[in-house]
Amino acid sequence: MTAALKVVRAGLFDTLQDLGRMGFMALGMPTAGAMDRIGLTLANALAGNPASTAGLEIGVMGPDLLVEVDSVRVALVGPLSPSLIEGPDAPPKPLESDRSHLLKRGQILRVGMIEGASTAYLTVAGGFALPPFMGSLSTYSRAGIGGFEGRKLAAGDALPLARETAPGGDERKLGQAFDYGSGPIRIVWGPQEDYFSEAGRRTFVEAEYRVSKEADRMGIRFEGPVIEHAVAVDKGGADIISDGIGPGAIQVPGAGLPIVLLADRQTVGGYPKIATVASVDLPRLGRLLPGQAVHFAAVAVEEAEKLRRDQEARLQRAIAGFVVARPAGGIDLVKLYEENLIDGVVYDRLSD
Structure with a gap:
């Protein structure tokens, strides 16, 4: 059985993008690639991928994705309100964005709407198992090339994964939201x-x-x-x-x-x-x-x-500043062990 994320419900405009198809403009080939290279770079870093790994660029509203692999680590970056559906009758459980999550077979990730921006990103640890075109997985939908069949995702698509199981390790999240700047x-x-x-x-x-x-x-x-x-x-x-x-x-x-x-x-x-x-x-x-x-x-x-140059330095500091994220709905054992839970307890010996 192929490890995959299956599109149960499509979003508005979701395409696979990496950092672009470089070196072919002289042949009339646009670069395509991520609209927001910072968002994709952060999402890849959270998933443990190289910065150039292709991820899913979410446009306005994201898809519902069924996990068809034993486990997969995904990372979401952007002003999203994702949720996790763990069964046919289970209510959606809210998840955080700007962090990684470990998903299991049969769960459905509802990426959700983007609030206050037009793009967000989803990456998977190990990336997607798709063939590059001219050295890139970036989708250029006007020509129908790259990404997944050269187009935006549709219901029923199964995005093949490069890994059969998620790598070990803690989930991570941004220490604070990245500052894109303001003003003109x-x-x-x-x-x-x-x-x-x-x-x-x-x-x-x-x-x-x-x-x-x-x-x-x-x-x-x-x-x-x-x-x-x-x-x-x-x-x-x-x-x-x-x-x-x-x-x-x-x-x-x-x-x-x-x-x-x-x-x-x-x-x-x-x-x-x-x-x-x-x-x-x-x-x-x-x-x-x-x-x-x-x-x-x-x-x-x-x-x-x-x-x-200053922005690139801030981006690297943001990646170096990732912190461990507790499981959704679970206990952060690291924080728990740091607390002094027995201070002031008196041992009363009643007998030998």
């Missing part, structure tokens, strides 16, 4: 900021923009004040010779509203790019929901690089 989204000007007027560039960094309903893994179209091109649109001000699209590139087509391109972005494009999101803030963009407001702020390349 940091950007670096260019590569075509000269295609926009001074007034247009000023509008971009001074105005408030909101995430539109046209937001997905490919990119986010923002609503707000129009950004003025340096040359009239009808004279080609919104067109360039197509060139490469990096992660976080911000295109501004003729309508004058910014589009930030994300994991499933195309490899080339013919609209001028006013700026590029600093990599430190790409995970924040991957968590935004329609209607949320953002501001953009320009930083120098050197500052953007320092911010990313």
